[in-house]
Amino acid sequence: MASESDLQEMFQYFRIQKLLNEEAKCLDDWRLQDWLSLYTEDASYYVPPTDIAAAEADPTKHLYYIADNRGRMEERVTRLEKKTCHAEFPRSKVQHVVSNIVVNDSLENGRLSVSASFVIYRSKNGSTDMFMGSYLYELANIEGQLRICKKMCSLALDGLRPQAKISIIL
Amino acid sequence: METPYIIDDRDGGRFKVARETFTSQEVFEKERDLIFQNCWLYLGHESELKEASAFVARTVADQNILFVRGRDNVIRALFNVCPHRGSTVCREKRGKAKTFQCMYHGWVFKNTGELAHLSGENAYSKDFKEGDESNLRPVPRLEQYAGFYFICFNKDVEPLEDYLAGSKEYLDVVSAQSAQGMEIIGGTQEYSIQANWKLLVENSVDGYHAESTHATYLDYLMNTNGGLTATRLAGKGYDLGNGHAVIEYSAPWGRPVAQWIPMWGEDGKKEINQVYDELVGRVGAETAEKIATKNRNMIIFPNLVVNDIMAITVRTFYPTSPNSMMVNGFAMGVVGESDWRREYRLSNFLEFIGPGGFATPDDVEALEQCQNGFKSAANAPWNDISKGMKAAVPSFDDELQMRAFWREWNRRVSEFEEK
Ligand code: FES
Ligand SMILES: [Fe+2]
Numbered sequence: 001m002a003s004e005s006d007l008q009e010m011f012q013y014f015r016i017q018k019l020l021n022e023e024a025k026c027l028d029d030w031r032l033q034d035w036l037s038l039y040t041e042d043a044s045y046y047v048p049p050t051d052i053a054a055a056e057a058d059p060t061k062h063l064y065y066i067a068d069n070r071g072r073m074e075e076r077v078t079r080l081e082k083k084t085c086h087a088e089f090p091r092s093k094v095q096h097v098v099s100n101i102v103v104n105d106s107l108e109n110g111r112l113s114v115s116a117s118f119v120i121y122r123s124k125n126g127s128t129d130m131f132m133g134s135y136l137y138e139l140a141n142i143e144g145q146l147r148i149c150k151k152m153c154s155l156a157l158d159g160l161r162p163q164a165k166i167s168i169i170l
Numbered sequence: 171m172e173t174p175y176i177i178d179d180r181d182g183g184r185f186k187v188a189r190e191t192f193t194s195q196e197v198f199e200k201e202r203d204l205i206f207q208n209c210w211l212y213l214g215h216e217s218e219l220k221e222a223s224a225f226v227a228r229t230v231a232d233q234n235i236l237f238v239r240g241r242d243n244v245i246r247a248l249f250n251v252c253p254h255r256g257s258t259v260c261r262e263k264r265g266k267a268k269t270f271q272c273m274y275h276g277w278v279f280k281n282t283g284e285l286a287h288l289s290g291e292n293a294y295s296k297d298f299k300e301g302d303e304s305n306l307r308p309v310p311r312l313e314q315y316a317g318f319y320f321i322c323f324n325k326d327v328e329p330l331e332d333y334l335a336g337s338k339e340y341l342d343v344v345s346a347q348s349a350q351g352m353e354i355i356g357g358t359q360e361y362s363i364q365a366n367w368k369l370l371v372e373n374s375v376d377g378y379h380a381e382s383t384h385a386t387y388l389d390y391l392m393n394t395n396g397g398l399t400a401t402r403l404a405g406k407g408y409d410l411g412n413g414h415a416v417i418e419y420s421a422p423w424g425r426p427v428a429q430w431i432p433m434w435g436e437d438g439k440k441e442i443n444q445v446y447d448e449l450v451g452r453v454g455a456e457t458a459e460k461i462a463t464k465n466r467n468m469i470i471f472p473n474l475v476v477n478d479i480m481a482i483t484v485r486t487f488y489p490t491s492p493n494s495m496m497v498n499g500f501a502m503g504v505v506g507e508s509d510w511r512r513e514y515r516l517s518n519f520l521e522f523i524g525p526g527g528f529a530t531p532d533d534v535e536a537l538e539q540c541q542n543g544f545k546s547a548a549n550a551p552w553n554d555i556s557k558g559m560k561a562a563v564p565s566f567d568d569e570l571q572m573r574a575f576w577r578e579w580n581r582r583v584s585e586f587e588e589k
Contacts, residue, residue, distance in 0.1 A: 047526055048357075049356075049357035049358060049359065050360065051263055051264075051357065051358050051360065052356060052357050057357070059516065060509065060512065060513045060516065061355075061356065061512065062355065062356045062357035062516075063355050063356065063357030063358070063359065063500070063501040063516060063519065063520075063524075064357060064516070064520060064526075065359065065520075065524060065525055065526040066520065066526035067516070067517065067520055071394070072521070075390050075393065075394065075528070076528070078389075078390075078393070079386040079387075079389075079390065079528055082385075082386050082389075084385040084386050084389075085386050085532070086383065086532040086535045086536065087531035087532050087534065087535040088531075125538075125542075158360075159358075159360030159361060159362075160359075160360065160361035160362070160525050161360065161361060161362040161496070162362040162364065162494070163361070163362075163525070164361045164362055164363050164364070164525060164534045164538075165361070165525045165526075165530065165531035165534045165535075166525050166526040166531070167531040167535075
């Protein structure tokens with residue numbers, strides 16, 4: 001028989017998995033406002049450079065690919081919703097595959113640290129780019145809902161060759 | 171190619187470039203032999219080698235180069251190729267090392283390039299190690315200006331300072347931003363674009379495309395600065411000689427040296443005022459104003475771009491085929507600047523520049539769409555870059571810069587034909 005704590009752990013894992021899947025689905029469907037609603041008001045979204053070790057990278061000291069606070073995440077969505085966002089007009093087809101979810105130790109601020117693996121396909125103009133790597137999330141319970149405070153996407157790539165651009169949200 | 175590469179009709183005010191120059195394998199090979207073998211090419215910045223025995227392994231025009239400060243404190247550019255049987259010697263991108271060992275048969279080189287040790291030494295002739303031939307080969311020429319190191323594969327090339335011509339003055343403007351010196355900030359943006367490299371040259375100094383290509387970025391600036399700002403895009407273009415060119419202009423974005431925008435708040439205003447005052451004290455009011463409030467996009471022929479815009483980017487690239495290129499983008503900042511300024515500099519950079527910015531992805535889209543269009547080169551053969559050709563004072567959004575590049579390009583590539 002599963003113990004009470006096993007059940008709790010399973011339930012928590014289930015909630016995390018549900019949230020991550022929901023996020024992937026929002027992004028694949030280009031429902032970007034819904035994507036934003038999964039994030040807290042003080043959220044951040046990062047894609048560090050591929051030539052600095054993940055543990056050392058710091059967005060205030062190193063040149064990232066993306067280092068957004070909530071304000072800039074909103075602006076990113078605003079941009080992606082315009083026809084004048086030429087890189088994504090017409091929009092590419094996007095498929096996020098998320099797996100290998102691991103719940104790390106809880107953080108000091110009471111947030112959950114969660115990592116997962118991703119593979120993302122972006123198809124447009126007859127060619128397909130792939131992005132792969134790992135997510136590191138900080139999650140928090142906000143009024144009974146699990147929400148994302150921070151998402152870091154570490155690319156398991158040697159530079160962006162041949163992808164050239166991260167015009168979608170990873 | 172059947173047609174000329176360019177049509178330069180100064181009287182008629184028409185400048186045309188054959189689209190085949192972006193697609194032809196023959197042109198690609200001529201560029202490799204006549205441009206990338208003969209021109210000064212950017213290798214790296216002195217700030218990347220702060221201490222003795224620091225090294226960076228880099229690819230420049232398809233050749234693997236070791237940029238290294240030796241144990242003797244001398245900066246060198248060595249071919250990262252084993253003199254024994256040709257393996258790449260150093261396979262790490264950067265670090266510190268007193269010696270480099272080739273993985274294949276284990277030859278060990280000092281970081282000055284000298285062969286230090288080889289196993290089975292007594293099977294070689296006595297003076298084998300003494301000769302130059304068993305050392306890592308230096309690149310024929312290495313020279314620097316204002317901390318920017320360049321290499322040339324042709325030993326007979328003119329001195330770097332002569333080659334740089336009018337672009338020196340603009341490298342000085344970058345250096346003059348700080349009394350403590352400038353540095354490359356860690357983290358490289360490394361990417362490829364499926365387009366001919368010359369499209370990125372043109373794009374890097376193209377003042378004409380901003381309002382259309384970067385509409386969403388300009389919207390973003392308006393949005394985040396409460397309707398901003400009196401500063402319009404306006405300025406001039408300059409031919410700097412030898413194929414180098416620059417545009418210099420005012421723009422609505424914030425500059426860490428030193429143009430404040432409302433988004434930076436009152437704390438930011440204090441910081442920016444301090445930076446400005448220090449500049450005025452050090453270089454005088456007139457130069458300070460130029461450094462602080464003007465933006466500069468510069469191409470140093472053939473493949474170095476130094477853009478001093480909302481942040482400073484140093485970008486170099488080279489062709490891997492007629493329709494693809496490798497790009498390396500770096501951010502440059504002031505040595506020892508405040509945490510606030512470094513953070514906003516990086517933030518400013520990312521907003522606009524690079525694969526995840528609000529602007530560069532649209533540039534990449536434009537370049538790839540042009541390359542796509544060039545598939546019709548046989549039927550729709552010419553690009554037009556005549557804008558402002560008859561203007562007395564070329565505007566920053568004219569196309570003088572590109573014509574300066576193309577004239578030099580044409581001179582170098584056509585020389586071959588005359589020989
Ligand atoms: S190839 Fe380097 S030691 Fe043989
Ligand atoms: Fe652009």
